[in-house]
Every structure is written in C-alpha cells, then in structure tokens.
Amino acid sequence: MGRRPVRSMSWARLVRPAEKAELSAVCSLPGITPRQVRELLTRFGSAAEAWSAVTRGNSSGVADRERMSQWASWSADVEPRERIAGFQRRGVELLALGEPGYPRLLSELDYPPLLLYHRGTLVDDTLPCVALVGSRKATPYGLEASKHLAADLACAGVCVVSGAAYGVDSAAHLGALESRGRTMAVLGCGPDVAYPRSHARLLRDIVSEGAVLSEYPPGTPPLKHHFPARNRIIAGLAVGVVVVEAAEGSGALITADFALAADREVFAVPGEIFSPNSRGSNDLIRNGAAPATSAADILDALGLVSAGPERPAADVSLQPPLPLTGPGEEALLDAVTAGFSEAGDISQRAGMPLHRAIAGLSRLEVAGLVRRGPGGGYRATRQGSARK
Numbered sequence: 001m002g003r004r005p006v007r008s009m010s011w012a013r014l015v016r017p018a019e020k021a022e023l024s025a026v027c028s029l030p031g032i033t034p035r036q037v038r039e040l041l042t043r044f045g046s047a048a049e050a051w052s053a054v055t056r057g058n059s060s061g062v063a064d065r066e067r068m069s070q071w072a073s074w075s076a077d078v079e080p081r082e083r084i085a086g087f088q089r090r091g092v093e094l095l096a097l098g099e100p101g102y103p104r105l106l107s108e109l110d111y112p113p114l115l116l117y118h119r120g121t122l123v124d125d126t127l128p129c130v131a132l133v134g135s136r137k138a139t140p141y142g143l144e145a146s147k148h149l150a151a152d153l154a155c156a157g158v159c160v161v162s163g164a165a166y167g168v169d170s171a172a173h174l175g176a177l178e179s180r181g182r183t184m185a186v187l188g189c190g191p192d193v194a195y196p197r198s199h200a201r202l203l204r205d206i207v208s209e210g211a212v213l214s215e216y217p218p219g220t221p222p223l224k225h226h227f228p229a230r231n232r233i234i235a236g237l238a239v240g241v242v243v244v245e246a247a248e249g250s251g252a253l254i255t256a257d258f259a260l261a262a263d264r265e266v267f268a269v270p271g272e273i274f275s276p277n278s279r280g281s282n283d284l285i286r287n288g289a290a291p292a293t294s295a296a297d298i299l300d301a302l303g304l305v306s307a308g309p310e311r312p313a314a315d316v317s318l319q320p321p322l323p324l325t326g327p328g329e330e331a332l333l334d335a336v337t338a339g340f341s342e343a344g345d346i347s348q349r350a351g352m353p354l355h356r357a358i359a360g361l362s363r364l365e366v367a368g369l370v371r372r373g374p375g376g377g378y379r380a381t382r383q384g385s386a387r388k
Helices: 009-014 016-026 034-044 049-053 065-075 080-089 139-155 166-177 197-209 226-237 253-259 276-286 294-300 329-337 344-349 354-364 382-387
Strands: 093-096 117-119 129-135 161-163 183-185 212-213 239-244 267-268 369-373 377-381
Touching: 016 034, 016 049, 016 080, 016 093, 016 117, 034 049, 049 065, 080 093, 080 267, 117 197, 129 139, 129 166, 129 226, 129 253, 139 161, 139 166, 139 239, 139 294, 139 369, 161 166, 161 226, 166 183, 166 197, 166 239, 183 197, 183 226, 197 212, 226 253, 239 253, 239 276, 239 294, 253 267, 253 276, 267 276, 329 344, 329 354, 329 377, 329 382, 344 354, 354 369
Parallel strands: 129 161, 129 239, 161 183, 183 212, 239 267
Antiparallel strands: 093 117, 117 212, 369 377
C-alpha cells in the first residue's frame, strides 16, 4: 500500500528528560491543548521555564488572560516532583521523549507523545510490535480471527499491541495472553483507569505480561477526542498494523491512516462480503493493503523470523475429534454448520424442544465445537466444521 515519508519533529528537542515532572505539570494544565504545550516549550525554551512562567501568570501570547489566571491558580497547589512521586506510589511510571527506554519507533512520529505514563514493563526495541485493531462490535468471525492471529504472533516472539476496547482489541490481548506472549494496551484515558470497566481484570493481566500505557496522566477520564490521538500511538509503536474487521468509518481505519503516515505496513483480514463490519477492511485490501490470512503472511511481509516456541498448527485435522455424546448433539451441530444460528431455528432444524437445544448447544460450546457470538447466535468453530 502506498506510504508517505515521516516528517521530523524539531520541537521535540525541547523536551529534557530531567524536567519531565515540570513537563507533566505543563501538559496537565486545565484546558491546555497540544498546540499550546508546544508553544509554551518553544517560547520559554524548556519545560522548567515554561512551568515557572505559568506559575507567575506570565503565559501571554499562548493563552488569554482568563486562561492564564486559571493556570496560575491551578499551579499554586502543584509541586511537580511530588506529583510524579504520587503517581509512582500508585504503580504508574513516567517516561519522557528522548529518555532511555522510550520506544524508538514511536519517537519517529510527526507528533510523538511527549510523555508516556505506564503500568507494567514496556517492551524494548529488540522486540518487534504488531498492532491488531478492529471493530468494537466484532462478529464471531472477527473475534476468532483476532485471537488466533494474536496467539500465533505472540508465539513467534512479537508483542501484540491494541487498545483494550471491546471486540477485536480485547480478543487480540486475550490471544497473546493465552499464548504466554507479550502484549501492550494503549488507552485513551489514564493508565490507572479501567475503560471499559468490565476490562479491569484484562488490564491487570496485560500489566503482568507487558504494559498498559497512555499519554494521559493517572485519573484522566476517557474523553471522545482522546481516542483518535490514542490510535496514532498504537500505529507508532508497531512495525505493522493489522485491521482485523472494520466497518466504513471505523476508528481502526484512522489507525491504518496513521500507520501509512508513519511509513508502517498495513494489513487487513479479508472479511465476509455481505458483512457491514468487513466493508472498511475489505476496502483496505482493494486499495493495496496486504491481505492477512495467517500470522505467517504478516511475519513474512515484515521480514520477521519467529523468535519463540512454535504454536501447534491451526489445522484442525491435527487435533483429535471430540466425541459427541449428549442427546441430539450430532443434529444440533448439523443445524449450526448448515447455517442456522439462532437457538430457536437450531432447535426446529434438529427436531427438539428449545430447552434441550440450549442445553446441547452449551455442551457443544464447552467442547469447543460451537461459539456463541455477542448477539446470541451460534456458529461452528473451525474444529466444529471439521468434525462434520
């Protein structure tokens, strides 16, 4: 897919790691914009001098009088280094642009985050990262594809990067975790904020095997405009971005655009032609993105050699078929593989009462032969299809 060159960031030289506490305070001023942060750094030459000017109410030319007064009032109650120490007591570390350990690829962006707040351990530059992104309202196909690709990539020694959202993102993290691989989640809120709340356990697991990171300080809520900015970090960390499943206008396509702007490879998983959830990802392929039908497609295109233990091949013919012992399970699996997805339709096709069909489908799900999607419908897994 056609790519554009990365432009240099001359103003990034104004970031001094020794002044990251002051820089964090400047970036956290109420209502401040990224443009105003850059203007303060440019005008005063360093974060320490910019912070000093703010505390004196002397940031004219960057903000109006009312905003300057608000900043001066807020700064009166803030001691930058104690503020950072408080973050660390909560398990959040801070890394400044240019500081050892800051991801090299991320620093190449037009507008890299000046600061990274993180829990867990950021991967170093010796471990390549691949991002998997896609729909929050993923289909069962998208969830299975994301989890499978992430597991294989993790087994190959790749760190899987995503955004910890519902759908494709969480499936990617789970695939990496279940393969005992590395994964990093980039949030559009503070690194200590569980968003969505139901992913609190997932985020804890990610911290144990990688990192949860953000350019926003602890306690920052998930605001709508944070997420496109978050997507540029996902793209910037990775040598390649895989769009697993994306509708037209999906945020995953924004991540793909950032990847192209940063001279990174873009892949897309081919989707069902009748599924609205696949229109965006299929359009990417039509416009030149490399199709990703396996982890090998991605690894080969990126020139990566497997650095981890090989995962058993996904070919279900290598796995012994599980016995179907429950009453009517053969008929239920027949109905599902024939294309029936709703429990009521499956029970009619199999010729059994609905309550028996639901019980049988639950047994098939435990056996790994069918999977229940977010909408409540059932579909056969690869193993279930092979069994028939």
